[in-house]
Amino acid sequence: MAEIGLIDVSMRDGNQSLWGATGLGTHHMLQIAGALDRVGFRAIDFTSSSHMAVAVRYFRDNPWERIRRARAAMPRTPLQFITTGLRFIAWQQADPDFMRLVYRRLQACGIRRFIMLDPMHDIDAVLDASRIIKQEGDAEVMAALTFTLSDVHDDAFYSAFARRLAQSRDIDLFYLKDPSGLMSPDRARTLTRAVKSEIGSKPLEMHIHCTIGYGALSSLEGAEQGASAVHVGIGPAGEGTSLPEAVRMVANLRAKGHTVAVDDAMLSHVNDYWWRLARAEGLPPGEPQSFDASFLQHQIAGGVMTTMERQLTELKLAHRLPEVIAETEQVRRDLGQPIMVTPFPQMVCTQALFNVVGGRRYGQVSDQVMRYVMGKFGRPTRPVDPKVEAAILDRPRARELEREDDFPTLSDLRRRFGATMPEEEFLLRAVMPGDQVDAMLGAGRGRTGYSPEMAPVLALLKKLAERPAARDLVVERPGFRLALHAGSGLD
Template sequence: MTELRLVDVTMRDGNQSLWGATGLDTAQMLAAAALTEACGFRAIDFTSSSHMAVAVRYFRDNPWERIRRMHAAMPTTPLQFITTGLRFIAWQQADPEFMRLVYRQLQRDGIGRFVLLDPMHEVPAVIDAARLVKQEGEAEVMCALTFTLSNIHTDAFYADFARAVGQSADIDLFYIKDPSGLLSVDRARTLVPAVKAAIGNRPLEIHAHTTIGQGMLSSLEAAKLGVSAIHVGIGPGGDGSSLPEANRMLANLEEAGHTVAIDKAALARLTQYWTRLAAAEGLPPGQPQNFDASFLRHQIAGGVMTTTARQLDELGLSDRLGAVIAETEQVRAELGYPIMVTPFPQMVMSQALFNVIGDRRYAQVSDQVVRYCLGKFGKPTSPIDPQVLAAIMDRPRARELEHEPTFPALADLRRQFGVHLSDEEFLLRAVMPPEQVDAMQAAGRSRAGYTPQAAPMLALLRKLAAQPQARDIVIERPGFRLALHAGAAA
């Protein structure tokens, strides 16, 4: 058996799957950098344009600074950026020259690996994006085969897509990405060999979520079949709707006779750090999941399900959740089986909710569903039901969105925002609300240092500082005294 590698997803996909992408800030990630570097991971699933937006919006952290500092702290482990291709933060497909600048800046700041995920599996879109990445740097490019269950997404479908994309010399490797945890052991036994036969000697990795308890077993089966790397979450950042937990995966791989290139002592130290952080910050750790066959039908991600259940509860309609889930299956089929990966799960389930609580089906339709039907997210893999398409498009809003402005050209955006801006600031201002970027800049450099043990004390101090009457605060313990007097510390 060949030596396997592990890819750590804790900071991006684990954070997104378990903590709504808002669980970790720059300081907390930087505190894990040296520990992560010592482990010897194949790569770190680190960020995306959505995560960059979260850094600005929720933490006032500069996402470019985050990438630079993390790369400096762990220079030998590639930082991975996942993208749908020609989009950056905004929903619209961007001007290719704008995306060229995005890919250039990401590589300048330290991104060493790109995942190109096109939910529609459009070959030209992936190849065009890969070409831009390679023209602007030396990062690896990995093509995603995004797994789902439908009449369309057969082993032959994925093999044909991989074979077509593999005609491009700009694609270095592939991975099977299973965002909903739907890949069974039996399906892995047919899918992995079919894809490997199509891609030749290029590496194939596996990224299987554990949402319904299958990710560990399907990843172990993929290891038997010759994948080069398995994606895992560390400690509390694994399991649940995240990826298989790293320590258990390592033990299972070794039990099966595999050799895994990882420093076990370093992994233990990293696991301890994330465990302490999750406890200190109140972040719920992922838990092993029981198999739930209903997911094979509706394919709704856990976060979207939770949000919809909360919305129904707020409306006093919590008893309609079952009807919404059933409607989700029908809406997905009518819309041509979009893969339930962002933004499509939110789009499909929201439409199902409208259909259930409205006067009639498709009486209310979101702008995103209209844009989907207009082809603004790409060509649906399977044709949209003609009657549903007619019902959606026969409304004034559809005609407005059909003629809405396209993403401006790079030169026009430069004139709009001024040529004096740095590329980093320009790229954020071109796609984000100005007040959010202003607040990020006013906040300055991200806070330095993070210790999980200090988190409760810092939380207490923040609460006290918010009280107008708390002008003087003194904290004492044996061998320690902290005095805060009207904004000054001693």
């Protein structure tokens, strides 16, 4: 049997799928990075432009510095960046010269592998962005075949897409990406064979979420049919709406007769760290999922489902989640069945939320949905429902967006922000609110160390610091004493 590699998704996709991308800060990641580098993973799914924005917005962490420090701590394992091509943080498609600078800086900071995902499966768009990446460095480029269920997206569709891309020297390998976990083992068997027959010697990897219980079984079937690697999450960052859990996947692959060249002791060490962190920070672990046929209809990906549940809870409307899910199915049909992968799940689910909470379907419509209906994100799989299209576009805001300028050119942005601004700061300011970037820069390098065991103590100290009456405080445990006295600092 073959040797099967593993790609760890815990820091990026696991974090996003289970914890809304806000579970892990730089200090959490760096504490375990050295050990993670010694496990033997083919790559670490490390970040994306959206993930970089979360680092700035929620943690005040510098995302460029995060990549550099992670690369220094993990010199042997390639860090992976997933991208939708010519887009960086903002919804709009960016100027190619702007994206050239983005890809140059990412590679300079330490990204060694890019996933090129175009949600419309636009071959020219994939090739254009891949060419820029190759011109700006020596990173690998992996083309995504993004799975969905429809009468259009059959095995022939994906194999034809792969065949065209495989002819390009800018595409090094492929992966079957199933963000909603819809791919059954039977479909994994036929689809893996079909794609493998078209891509020649270029490797194929399996990335299948566990949302409805298919993830591990379909990943194993892909390995049986010639896939070279499987994407996994470690410990609490696996299962649930994330990817198959790493320790169990290693055992299952070996039981099938495959070789998995990882350091089991080091994997166990990393697994233990993530579990201790999850308990200390109150992060819910992924749990094995029972089959749920409703996902075959609404096709909501794990990270989007987690975010939607959190939004409804904040609005005190958690009880209306079933209504929103049902409306998501209808909105997706209305909009021509877009594949539920970034940025389309966010558009579809947000519109479903508006339709349910607002009381009138399409009474409120986001700018992103209007741009989608106008064709600014590409051509939908099927035409938008004519009545829905008319309802969305027949409003003043839609007419304003029709006249909006394209994404500014790189030279225009340089004139706006100044030619001497450092490139990394400039790239963030061009697409993010200035006050968020200011706060990040003001925070400096942030925390440099982390211990799960200290997390409850630090949380307690933070709460007590908010109470002026608590002037003197002593925390003791065997071998440890911390004393805080008002006006005198730490003992």
